[in-house]
Amino acid sequence: MDMLEFTKKILLVFFVFVFPFVVKGNSDTLKEEHIHMIAEIAPQFPGGVEELMWFITRNIRFPVMNRSPQFEGTIFVTFVVETDGSLTNIEILRSSGRLPDDADEQVIRLVENMPKWTPGKTRGKAVRTRFNLPVRFTLAG
Numbered sequence: 001m002d003m004l005e006f007t008k009k010i011l012l013v014f015f016v017f018v019f020p021f022v023v024k025g026n027s028d029t030l031k032e033e034h035i036h037m038i039a040e041i042a043p044q045f046p047g048g049v050e051e052l053m054w055f056i057t058r059n060i061r062f063p064v065m066n067r068s069p070q071f072e073g074t075i076f077v078t079f080v081v082e083t084d085g086s087l088t089n090i091e092i093l094r095s096s097g098r099l100p101d102d103a104d105e106q107v108i109r110l111v112e113n114m115p116k117w118t119p120g121k122t123r124g125k126a127v128r129t130r131f132n133l134p135v136r137f138t139l140a141g
Helices: 003-009 048-058 103-112
Strands: 010-016 070-081 087-098 120-121 126-128 131-141
Touching: 070 103, 087 103, 103 131
Parallel strands: none
Antiparallel strands: 010 131, 070 087, 070 131, 120 126
16 A cells, blocks of 8 residues: 555644744854754755655655554654754654654654755854754544
């Protein structure tokens, strides 16, 4: 069964709210090794939020045995968008709700397979930027 057929039979909705967490910090110096919690221009997935949601919908995979009749929840993943747009330091911040056992691993795999992002910028210079991505799942049979 391909993904399109699967989505016709099961309502699969991903609500992705893209927002950086705001943390106070000293932005007077732009050191290469410093990870910014917020940049003047936030990092962006190629094509923007709509393309990010489409990428997630096309690329998330759960084994058939883990598809319960109904599950829902949110996984908060964090990563660093490097100055070249690559993603590093991928970690799950937390998971909540009724999700399959492998949901965290699937979200990490998803982020690892993302294309390079447009990096965040501060004072016109690309900077390493922490990005937090909450991914909400709703699957009902």
